Amino acid sequence: MSDTRQEILAATAALLEQVGAEQVSIRDVCQAAGVTAPTVYHHFGDKKELLEAVAAEGFRRYLATKRTRRPSADPLADLRRGWADHIGFGLQHPAFYRLMYGTPNAEERPSAQEGHRLLVGILDRLAEAGRLRMPPEQAAAMIHTASVGTTLRLLSTQKNPWAEGLADRMRDAVFNAVLRQPEQSGNDEPAVAELARALLATLSVGRAAGLTPGEHGILLELLAKLAP
Template sequence: MTSRARGTDDATTVESVAATGREQTRQRVIEAAIDLLTRGGRDAVTTRAVADAAGLQPPAIYRLFGDKDGLLDAVAEHGFAAFLATKHVDPDPPDPIEDLRAGWDVAVEFGLANPALYTLMYTEPVGTSSAAFKAGMEILMGRIRRLAAGGWLRVDEELAAQIIHATARGAVLTWLSLREERRNPALLTTLRESMVAAVTNQQPAVRDAGPAGAARALRAALPEQTTLSSAEQDLLREWLNRLAADG
């Protein structure tokens, strides 16, 4: 090995060690901020307090996160990643509606177990830009697509996602806003079942899951609709016949 090659390898090793050390320090600061947030709320998370708790000087916070808002964004992202880790994904659940209920319960339970962190996650604008938040929403959309494929979905997929997400977030934030003696578990159950009733059918609209079953169901209902012209109905019927034949 030439001296130049050895020098390059040594420089790469030094950079790797430095990056690892920086990430470890960054994680220590995030954990210190979460501890302060949990014990004292958002106002307790000052750059000086976090630096002291992490054993650093305040300027280190600015080098790592830019400013306090950057630190809070990192804390929220950490929260979304922790939430994502609690989610169970079954690509073929035996009962997609029970799977929906279970996913909703997991979201609410995480919020109730981490009230200060959850409040930060869902009351700051960082939420929708979080990579972990987006991954979590993909899991939710997978559940919704399975409901749709089985003929269980009552509303549009995007609206279903909004209802599910909004009811879970509303349930947690409402519960946390109540005094201890006013917290009735029936509130959470009722909100969950209201969500299920709003986004799913009591019986599947499609008897057989999959494109062929959906095509047969739509073909059967086609004569009752008046939105399409006769020519458009004929074309759609031809497409549906092809899809139905594949089943």
């Protein structure tokens, strides 16, 4: 990435923090970056493309660390670290984050899809270990929705007293909803239903050994009836 392009992106991100995307103009960007309008149009075309580039730069920074990390021996620890990384990035880079996740069709960006695949990969490992109460894709949707909603909420209300500890409380709530705890005794619901959900989640990432596709489908259908 050229120095000029990077300087324009940095200047735009700084302006977004001050006045928001609606108020930022190409003229403002030129003054902040010390370039002319033709230079901005050369690199980005128009304001819409410039903001898309800022969002893409945000995803590049966000995913840079994730791409270099190797899975640990504990997928639950990886999941908790992923939650903390997500919230932390949003609070440290609010201008990037709002464009990454606070705009229409944000989930359709290729970089957003890559982040989703990384999350599902961790959840696949938890499902294989019998720790999920639902299929990985469903769990990923819940976790992602909770993390984005929590981050955007904190960006607008960080100074409110009730915001302290909100990220941890939301993490615990959603993790409890999607994860089966090893020590769970089944006092709150029938043990059969709890085990059926865990097995259903595990089989969603791989077919049971020795079963034909038809038998596998029948097993999934039976488990779904036992795990409402």
